Amino acid sequence: MSLLGLLVVLAAAVSLVAGDGKPCPGAPSMTVETACRNASGTQAMYDMCKDALAGVPDPESDHDVTVYAVDAENAALASVRATQDAAVRLLLYNSSLSGDERGAYLFCEEVYTAAEHDMGVAADKLGVCNLDGLADDYVNGLLAVESCRDRVLNLPASPLYAMVLVDRNKAALAFLLGKLLGI
Template identity: 50%
Template sequence: MKTILVLVLAFPFFVASGEPCPGVRSLPVEAACEEACGTRLMYDMCMDTLREDLGLGFGPDPPHSVEVTAYAVLAAQRARESFAATVDAASDLLSGSLNRDERATYDACVVDYGYTDFSMASVANDMLPGCRFGGLAEEYIDGLVHLESCRDRLMRLEASPLYTMNLVDRNKELLAYSLGQLLGI
């Protein structure tokens, strides 16, 4: 039953190309996370993201493998959801009373997040499903550069509720990039 569930959930990721990406290997969730992640924090985030989205629960590693492209798509989609939550929080702050520096910082961060989301949308909706990996690393890095630009601005403020959200977003972008690297980019 779990194998059927994984196949049904993984199917939409390969519809764009009609079949799995040529030359891309399949791995169990645990093996993909071990290879992609260098720290315990990233490994745990990877396991939580992939197992939850694939409906695999948190028991022993499933005996089947999934194409790495599906993992990369899922991580990119989860990163985009996190970006949207941060932009919503920034928009809420912008509708309130802020000093000039806070307003300028949050406005600039919303712009940075727009660029980051554009990069990740291209990754998740076009490049990965279409098995087009050329330029993929650059898209991930471009997204990271914009998240770090926002982070640098937030650090200049005395305190910001967006700082922690930005760090989480950066980690999710790094996870997506790390899983993307399993594709040989």
Template identity: 30%
Template sequence: MERAMTLVLATLAALLIASDACDNIPSLTWNMTCAMACKTPQLFDVCKETLKDAPYISAMTVYAAVAANRATRSYDDTVYEMAKIVAGGLPGDQRAAYLSCTNRYATARTQMVGAAADMSSCQFARTNQEYTEAVAAVKTCGEKLVAGWLLVAAVAADLDVTTVAANLGALVTGRSSSKP
């Protein structure tokens, strides 16, 4: 009886989620969505970690928004750490690199917030460009840092989360009837 009730509740939840989805955007498990979006084991693992608190079955837009929001939180954490490093005093080249990264992260954050809003509104005219600019911004930051410097690993992890968010978003924009 308990199992039947769980199945009924899960079905009802799926129907409610599907009714809020954008046109032509399916509801899937996050595991299936991650498998579709991430072709490498590393990115698949990042995707699973990113979506672990999301509903197990949901519209792809929900997963894309969750990933975009996760990326922005990660950016905030990394920029906070960069500010502490810069405030602690650095040689000129390192200071310039971290300050440049802070600016690039501001760009990435703005673009990722826009992508999350796009998922909520089912309006995708700029979404692919927002993801492209966010990935480029974090990647550019990573290229400015030298191996052994603080936060190199954090920026690499941010690039992975950004890439996962972009891949999840691409699943949505590729299926949307309101493509750019």
């Protein structure tokens, strides 16, 4: 079997564990609507949740909430990676950065490496229905993103600020959907 064929089979197997296939043991099942209502404390978070889960097949049917948690964590992780790439590009290609900007972006690149690790661990655990320490992985990733947000908040017109806010909201949503698993 070719390497590409093996990767396709492996990806399919991983998605069946917690994705579209069998539910994780003890995970509740609910519709997207119910999951978003249960995970959201505000209308803005509810709207973001509905948008984030818009691609779930047959959203009006009950699904294992792990499906939602996996989708949200993968989206948060992809967002964090894009922001980290943007920070690196700013550091490499923008010679007009002030010392404060350069320091903030270096800090963000560093803490985003930690966030990416923690969020990747969370995604891996969800993929195999391992909830041990999952809450800590979520919180650690979220706190890393928030520490970057706190640094760029004080910069004048930082191009990263809006991206970091999106990352924070996506990480928070992933955590709130993960909490539906009883973590």
